[in-house]
Amino acid sequence: MIPVYIIVAIDSKSGIGKGGRLPWHLTGDLKHFRELTCKTHSPKKKNIVLMGRKTWDSIPKEYRPLNERINIVLTHNKYLDVPEGVLKAENFDQVLTMTKSERLKNIIETVFVIGGQQVYEEALKYPECQKIYVTQIHQAFGCDVFFRDFKDRFVKTKESTRHNEGPLNYHFEEYELKSN
Numbered sequence: 001m002i003p004v005y006i007i008v009a010i011d012s013k014s015g016i017g018k019g020g021r022l023p024w025h026l027t028g029d030l031k032h033f034r035e036l037t038c039k040t041h042s043p044k045k046k047n048i049v050l051m052g053r054k055t056w057d058s059i060p061k062e063y064r065p066l067n068e069r070i071n072i073v074l075t076h077n078k079y080l081d082v083p084e085g086v087l088k089a090e091n092f093d094q095v096l097t098m099t100k101s102e103r104l105k106n107i108i109e110t111v112f113v114i115g116g117q118q119v120y121e122e123a124l125k126y127p128e129c130q131k132i133y134v135t136q137i138h139q140a141f142g143c144d145v146f147f148r149d150f151k152d153r154f155v156k157t158k159e160s161t162r163h164n165e166g167p168l169n170y171h172f173e174e175y176e177l178k179s180n
Contacts, residue, residue, distance in 0.1 A: 002099045004111045004128040006120060007036060008147050009135035009170075015143020016117065021058055023141040028163050032172060036133055037112045038068045045109040046070050050095055050123075053080060055115040070108070072098070074119055092122045117145045124150060130177050138162075138169040153178055 009029055010016055017023070037049055049066050053075040056064065065071035065086045072087045072095055073080065082088060089095045099108050113123040123129050132154055154175035162171050 001128055002096075002108050002111060003130045004113060004123055004126060005131040005133060006113045006123055006129065007033060007133040008115065008120065009033075009137060010147050011137045011139060011141045011143060013140045013143065014146045014149070015141055016115065016120075016147050017058075017145040018141055018143045020054060023143060024137060024168060026135070026137070026165050026168060026170060028165060029135045029170065032135065033114075037066070037114070040109045042109060045107055047109055048072055048095075048099070048111040049114050050074065050111055050119065051114045052116045052119040053077065055119070056082075069112075070104070092119075092126065096126075096128065117147070120147055124148070124153075127177075132175040134173040134175065136171055136173055138171075139167075150175070 008016060009022070009024070009026070011024075015023075037047055040047060046069060048070045050072045051074070053073055056073045059066070065083055070087065071085075072089055073082060074089055074091065074095070076090055080088060087098065089098060095111065098104055099111060113119055132150060155178050156173055157176050158174040160172040162169055
């Protein structure tokens with residue numbers, strides 16, 4: 001089984017977006033995101049970054065696709081135009097099937113779910129979802145999209161020291177699925 005990890009930045013009210021965008025810009029968080037989603041134990045493998053179409057659209061074109069990772073966009077739009085090498089899937093089950101395909105099974109190490117709200121909620125339903133990486137921002141941004149509570153099924157295993165960027169404070173947390 002290829003593990004599925006969620007990576008998300010949330011504000012103090014569990015907000016993850018506003019008006020289709022991230023309402024903050026944290027260089028340290030972006031660096032942390034890149035390090036986690038690019039790092040593999042085997043130099044012969046890559047990670048998948050799985051995102052919904054709205055998250056794909058929110059990434060500036062000059063940064064799409066996210067390099068050094070296999071990008072998969074969840075969409076029901078069969079005509080969505082994506083660059084060569086970017087994969088599309090209609091649902092989470094299809095993504096899991098893709099990871100077992102001859103094309104991908106020997107090169108994938110981890111699937112990182114990177115948003116948005118609907119994709120996070122779907123991922124949380126699957127037993128393959130083993131870990132959640134959270135950037136906890138210590139401020140509210142009046143978000144209109146939220147990350148649902150998950151702490152009934154996951155336990156915090158790590159917490160970083162506080163980071164400061166301009167007026168914003170944040171820290172990193174890691175959660176693992178509770179064992180039965």
